[in-house]
Structures are given as structure tokens and as C-alpha cells.
Amino acid sequence: MFIDSHCHLEMESFKKDRDEVIKRALNDNILYILTVGTEEKYFKTVSELTKQYKNLYGAIGIHPHNSTQLNEHTEKKIKEFLNINKKIVAYGEIGLDFFKNYSPQNIQREVFIRQVLLAKDFELPIIIHSRDAKEDTLKILKDTKATKGVIHCYSYNKEYAKKFLDLGFYISISGTITYGKKQDAVDVVRYIPMDRLLSETDAPFLAPVPFRGKRNEPLYVKYTVETIAQLKGINIEEVKIAIFENFKNLFLNSSNANEGNNQ
């Protein structure tokens, strides 16, 4: 079984064939899917999908690109969903994106801190998006004493991987690892301990080879996991089992997930 720990099934790209995409994955060999709502307009669909599919879980939060959207109203909405739907098992994705800078950096920092604290109130793991902002991300995680979460679509080097791991974070590898295998990325994959590793698609974005450039979907996570196994020089079964354990530990051990399973 494979696990897609981060995708965006509520986005418009899946409007026409969302159910087929999800069934294709779950009927094949994808055990769990976690879909991540990045702005308020997506939260309802995320919540509905988690109710529709047993092995599909959700996360909600305001993406750094949309930082200017976080206000009292949005916060209230987020709290409502988190209180009502126990299959929303993580808070995110939140963080800093100083590559695109779609929101001013000072607002990104403020909103990131605010949301780390909100996640803490709900005792939820956080899903971190961090691009060209490694020092600021680390500083905020340290200042807020955040310890539970994942750095999704990890894009920094091994030295920084150590720093995030030391704080307690998991590291998630996306399909970009199948693109030409840059040395820094290869070193990171080899370095991440088996008990801190996660796999993701970030669908509809970042489709792995052989689908690079096309719309991505959860089914394709297997190409990323195959590449991880090759780079680590171990059996793919070992990688699959490790990711399964890690996904359960991080996302399904919280009170939110357990209550969700009992419904």
C-alpha cells in the first residue's frame, strides 16, 4: 500500500472527475490520502470528501500565498470545521513562501505564527510549506515551540533537514525527486531516517516522471516511493511499511482521528 500524505483534491483541476480520481487511487494500491484545503473556499469540499471516503483524511489552513485572507471570520470557520469534523487530522498547509511572495513577508510571518498557535490549541500536527525561507521557518517553529508536523515537499539541503528533524518534524518527499535527481535532493532522501519519512504527490501539481507536466493525482505517488527506495538502496516494501507507520503516528493518533474512525 502507498500513501499520499499531501494533495489538493478539492481544487478546480479535479472538478470534472474528482470521484474517479479518488476511486482510481483507493481501488488500486493507495491506502490513505490526505487532502489539504489551502483557502476558505475549499474547506467545505475537503470536509465533505472526508465524509464520503473512509480512507481519505483532510487538513485545512491558510496557505502562505493567501496569508492576507486570514481574519476573524476565516479563523472562526476553521475552528468550526475542526470542532465538527474529526477526520480533519492536521492543520495546514501553513508556512512561508519567499520565492513567490504572493503575500507580503511580514504578513506571512504573522499569519504563520498565528496558525501554529491555533493548531496547538487543537493539538493538531501542522503541515509546513516553506520555500526560500528556511531560516525564518526554523525560527518561527522554535519560537512557538512547535514539535509535531511535517515539512511538505521538502526542498532544502541535508543540513537543514537535520535541523527540522531535530525539532521533531517529519519530512515529506514529492515527485520532484524523480526529476533528474539533483545531488542535494538525493542526499536528503538518503539522510532522512525511516521513521521520519513521508510520501506525497501535491496533486494536481508536480507530477512525477513519467507524467511530468501533466495533471498529477494520488495514484502516481508510487513513482515517488519507488525512487525513494532506489536512492536509499532498500526494498520498496520496507519504505511502504515505514511510511504507513509514520502516517499513522503523525496523523491518525490524535484524538481527532480516533473519534473520526469510531463514527
Ligand SMILES: [Zn+2]
Ligand atoms: Zn505547499
Ligand SMILES: [Zn+2]
Ligand atoms: Zn500543497
